[in-house]
Amino acid sequence: MRTKTPRESRTVMTDMVLPSETNPLNNLFGGELLARMDRAASIAARRHSRRITVTASVNHVAFNRSVPLGSVVTVEAAVSRAFKTSMEIFIDVWMEDRFTGERAKANEAIYTFVAVDDTGIPTEVPPIQPETDLEKERFDAALRRKQLSLVLAGKMKPSDATELKALFTS
Numbered sequence: 001m002r003t004k005t006p007r008e009s010r011t012v013m014t015d016m017v018l019p020s021e022t023n024p025l026n027n028l029f030g031g032e033l034l035a036r037m038d039r040a041a042s043i044a045a046r047r048h049s050r051r052i053t054v055t056a057s058v059n060h061v062a063f064n065r066s067v068p069l070g071s072v073v074t075v076e077a078a079v080s081r082a083f084k085t086s087m088e089i090f091i092d093v094w095m096e097d098r099f100t101g102e103r104a105k106a107n108e109a110i111y112t113f114v115a116v117d118d119t120g121i122p123t124e125v126p127p128i129q130p131e132t133d134l135e136k137e138r139f140d141a142a143l144r145r146k147q148l149s150l151v152l153a154g155k156m157k158p159s160d161a162t163e164l165k166a167l168f169t170s
């Protein structure tokens, strides 16, 4: 399989916040943002693998800033690392100032997607080669996050999480 770059999976979705998508404080409802991020991440995973992809886990979500009603929100997703059948997707959420047009980072998240065949069985994905400094940083830390996610899901023994152990022993 041809080695791909994060750039090839990059997915950008821009939309506004409507009244039906807000909480009682008139800010974007968290579940709505999770759904938008899941959609963008799913497209990025499909662009990388060219397979059916399913969300395996949401590894990290930080709702750092509230997003007011009427805001223009851009969700950017790209595969940060590909493993055998799974892919880590990094998602950055940007908010556009209504008056100045300036963009500010609102939130970020990290999802894991798995490529599957028509019967739902995990199937291999192409390798990935990061290009920029940020992509390299995200690529390098992805194995540690994968191990943490597997340990938390009860799918890996903590004693097998070599990358996590290295954090405390090096």
Ligand SMILES: CC(C)(COP(=O)(O)OP(=O)(O)OC[C@H]1O[C@@H](n2cnc3c(N)ncnc32)[C@H](O)[C@@H]1OP(=O)(O)O)[C@@H](O)C(=O)NCCC(=O)NCCS
Pocket: 054, 055, 056, 057, 083, 084, 085, 086, 087, 112, 114, 116, 120, 122, 146, 149, 150, 153, 155
């Ligand atoms: C995701 C799914 C395909 C994994 O199937 P599985 O039988 O556990 O398969 P495996 O154990 O071989 O895992 C497949 C890959 O997923 C990774 N994985 C599984 N669970 C994971 C988790 N919680 N965190 C990170 N990676 C995970 C494994 O490490 C493996 O990666 P690799 O092949 O790149 O090394 C399966 O659990 C599934 O179909 N879940 C439902 C998905 C879905 O419906 N999502 C939408 C929710 S509404």
